[in-house]
Amino acid sequence: MSEALLAGLRELAGPQLYRRNAFRVTGLPVDVDRPTARRQQQRLAAALQVGADIDGFGASVDPEEVRAAFDVVLGDPRRRLVHEIFGSWGAPARCGCPESLHVDHDRAVQAHADALDLEPADVLALAMAGRVDDGWATAAAAWTRTLRSAAFWRHLHHRVEQLDDRQLDGSSVDVLRAELPTALVQPLLQLAASAPYPAPFGKSLADWPVPDRDRLVEEAAGPQYTALDALIGELHTRLDSGDAEGTVARMHAQANPALARLEGLAPLDRHRRTATVRNRLAVLLNNCALAQYGQTGRYEGEVRAWLGEAQKLATDPETVRRIRENRDGYVREERDLRDFRAKVEQLRRTHGRHATAQFLRTLLNQTSDAATAAVIREMLAEVDATGTGYHQPSVRPLPSAYRVRRPRWRLVGFVAVCALLLLFCVLYQRVTDVPDAQRVDFHQPDRGANPATVACVAEADDWRDGDSAVAVVDCGEEHWAEVVAYLPLMVESAEYPGDETLSRLARFTCTERMTQFFLSPPTYEAEVIVPDAADWDELNPEANYATCAGRRADDEPLKRQAAVSNPVSAVFPVPMPLTSRRGSHHNAPVGYCVQSTRPFDNRWDEALPIVRCEEPHWAQILGYPHVTGPWPNEDAVAEEAGRACRELTGTRQLPERYTVTAAWPPWWKDASPPNYVACLAHHEDDHWSQGGI
Numbered sequence: 005m006s007e008a009l010l011a012g013l014r015e016l017a018g019p020q021l022y023r024r025n026a027f028r029v030t031g032l033p034v035d036v037d038r039p040t041a042r043r044q045q046q047r048l049a050a051a052l053q054v055g056a057d058i059d060g061f062g063a064s065v066d067p068e069e070v071r072a073a074f075d076v077v078l079g080d081p082r083r084r085l086v087h088e089i090f091g092s093w094g095a096p097a098r099c100g101c102p103e104s105l106h107v108d109h110d111r112a113v114q115a116h117a118d119a120l121d122l123e124p125a126d127v128l129a130l131a132m133a134g135r136v137d138d139g140w141a142t143a144a145a146a147w148t149r150t151l152r153s154a155a156f157w158r159h160l161h162h163r164v165e166q167l168d169d170r171q172l173d174g175s176s177v178d179v180l181r182a183e184l185p186t187a188l189v190q191p192l193l194q195l196a197a198s199a200p201y202p203a204p205f206g207k208s209l210a211d212w213p214v215p216d217r218d219r220l221v222e223e224a225a226g227p228q229y230t231a232l233d234a235l236i237g238e239l240h241t242r243l244d245s246g247d248a249e250g251t252v253a254r255m256h257a258q259a260n261p262a263l264a265r266l267e268g269l270a271p272l273d274r275h276r277r278t279a280t281v282r283n284r285l286a287v288l289l290n291n292c293a294l295a296q297y298g299q300t301g302r303y304e305g306e307v308r309a310w311l312g313e314a315q316k317l318a319t320d321p322e323t324v325r326r327i328r329e330n331r332d333g334y335v336r337e338e339r340d341l342r343d344f345r346a347k348v349e350q351l352r353r354t355h356g357r358h359a360t361a362q363f364l365r366t367l368l369n370q371t372s373d374a375a376t377a378a379v380i381r382e383m384l385a386e387v388d389a390t391g392t393g394y395h396q397p398s399v400r401p402l403p404s405a406y407r408v409r410r411p412r413w414r415l416v417g418f419v420a421v422c423a424l425l426l427l428f429c430v431l432y433q434r435v436t437d438v439p440d441a442q443r444v445d446f447h448q449p450d451r452g453a454n455p456a457t458v459a460c461v462a463e464a465d466d467w468r469d470g471d472s473a474v475a476v477v478d479c480g481e482e483h484w485a486e487v488v489a490y491l492p493l494m495v496e497s498a499e500y501p502g503d504e505t506l507s508r509l510a511r512f513t514c515t516e517r518m519t520q521f522f523l524s525p526p527t528y529e530a531e532v533i534v535p536d537a538a539d540w541d542e543l544n545p546e547a548n549y550a551t552c553a554g555r556r557a558d559d560e561p562l563k564r565q566a567a568v569s570n571p572v573s574a575v576f577p578v579p580m581p582l583t584s585r586r587g588s589h590h591n592a593p594v595g596y597c598v599q600s601t602r603p604f605d606n607r608w609d610e611a612l613p614i615v616r617c618e619e620p621h622w623a624q625i626l627g628y629p630h631v632t633g634p635w636p637n638e639d640a641v642a643e644e645a646g647r648a649c650r651e652l653t654g655t656r657q658l659p660e661r662y663t664v665t666a667a668w669p670p671w672w673k674d675a676s677p678p679n680y681v682a683c684l685a686h687h688e689d690d691h692w693s694q695g696g697i
Contacts, residue, residue, distance in 0.1 A: 006179045012086040017190035022117040027091035029073035034091040045074045081169040099162045105155040112146035119143045144211035185214040193224040196269050203268035225270045232262050236284050248295040279319040286317035290327050303334040304558045361387045447472035447533045447551045451490050458567045461485040479565035485555035486567045489517045493548045500540040507589035510534050514552035519576045521567040523554035579611035582682040583669035597621035608667040617696035623686035624697050627652050633677035641672050649683035663688045
């Protein structure tokens with residue numbers, strides 16, 4: 005008997021739960037007797053055959069749907085009982101129920117049906133606008149009240165007696181008591197699993213009185229897990245063929261959006277299987293970085309960005325550790341390689357190609373390290389061919405694997421080589437002077453008097469010495485940075501807002517502008533010049549501006565102009581931390597917004613996507629109040645951070661259902677702990693919103 009009841013529940017449970025209800029389709033009351041039901045069936049069948057419109061059932065009704073509905077009412081009483089639960093009961097008749105029970109039940113049915121009638125796009129629009137979808141909460145509360153009523157279950161026992169069929173008995177009600185909560189939540193699970201943005205549906209699941217919710221979510225997400233597992237396998241196969249760039253491109257285009265959908269339905273903090281899939285993508289991306297380094301020999305750029313992304317994706321501590329080891333190893337290799345190349349370049353400039361080639365051949369004959377030999381051969385080929393600068397070395401391609409790999413090669417001999425090279429250069433005792441470049445003032449009192457963009461700055465030290473007159477060179481020559489904009493610093497107060505405030509705002513607007521010139525993070529970083537208190541003009545806000553330049557994040561020189569001549573007008577999120585290790589000047593500006601939800605493991609010192617608050621976002625930055633350390637433990641940090649944010653927002657009226665989160669850096673235990681925390685305002689349920697507070 006229980007099998008038929010369960011089959012009926014599972015057959016009906018879905019987004020069409022109420023539209024397919026037999027009593028809604030036929031228009032019959034749930035306690036209709038069989039003779040009355042047969043007469044209605046005959047009447048409707050005759051009318052539908054000739055296309056007549058009787059009692060609102062016109063020709064638009066599907067005859068097959070009507071036939072199936074009457075089969076439920078007149079057929080197996082177990083299926084009928086299931087449909088009765090989801091039909092409208094109306095006023096109590098012969099069941100002896102209190103009227104309040106039928107009212108509560110019908111309210112639950114109507115609220116649930118209304119919520120299911122909402123299109124997924126409408127649910128997302130409500131969430132994006134910062135409005136809570138009360139329909140789902142109302143339905144969950146109404147059904148919870150109904151299921152907890154003893155009178156509800158007495159009514160079902162009464163209906164078992166009235167149906168008077170040997171296929172039904174008291175145990176049937178016990179089966180329904182155990183399975184009905186799951187059937188009620190199944191429509192929401194199916195909608196969440198099929199929605200492009202499942203997070204609004206996923207958050208509503210917590211309101212329903214269903215046991216073992218996490219298991220049900222994983223079952224609903226099963227096809228997504230399967231599809232992602234298959235895609236990751238295909239990506240590994242593509243990587244094994246040697247196409248690291250294509251693998252990452254397809255991962256970004258297909259796997260990352262699929263992972264975002266999966267995490268919206270089955271968050272990784274509650275679902276180990278989600279964390280496992282995320283970690284597999286981290287391993288894949290790590291292996292792509294290793295393979296790309298094996299092909300190009302360059303850490304900066306793609307390899308560095310991919311390893312950084314892999315570290316953020318990783319959820320297994322061992323994977324995180326191995327990726328960090330890979331990054332640290334490459335950084336050491338790149339540092340040694342830069343030192344070596346700089347000294348070889350110095351030798352070439354001071355003593356010419358012949359002496360440089362002779363020296364490199366001597367080193368090649370003396371080294372036994374394969375990686376060092378590969379680098380020397382490539383540099384030697386460059387000297388022999390053109391006498392120009394040196395490209396990065398190519399080494400043997402690194403095959404990917406289904407695990408985290410260590411780098412295949414280390415430039416272990418470069419320290420000794422560089423020392424020998426330095427001694428060799430000193431013996432010549434000759435230095436070539438470089439003529440002074442043209443000096444230009446890049447932050448003049450009149451913004452319009454500044455040089456036109458794009459202008460190329462020769463040296464970093466020259467820019468950072470506090471004097472806005474710096475040496476510039478032709479952008480076709482080697483240079484350090486490129487000036488791309490002079491951006492107004494519009495702040496609410498006419499008084500000088502402070503160096504920290506201006507620096508944050510300038511770095512945000514500058515990076516935003518740089519991306520339009522295709523100087524995108526993390527390859528490029530912003531350098532800014534902002535006015536000090538003496539230069540601030542309270543009467544002319546247009547005169548208060550920042551000079552914006554883009555440089556390589558590794559401070560390596562640019563060989564040619566990197567900024568495009570015709571920038572695009574699109575606006576991109578700006579990656580900035582809330583608690584930068586480089587100082588609070590590098591934090592995101594107050595009054596701007598964090599686009600995505602809180603970072604994994606509260607890594608507030610990592611770059612988060614920052615946008616202007618008119619764009620969809622998760623939280624708005626309210627300020628950076630000062631705190632004092634050191635602190636004995638994390639609880640003490642949390643207490644003081646919370647107090648500081650409460651004081652900051654004490655006189656400020658936040659919108660309804662908003663809360664404030666205090667963010668502090670994971671490096672609070674350092675010898676020099678941070679003297680501030682970040683305060684973020686957002687919806688209590690973490691829904692996205694649009695527009696500033």
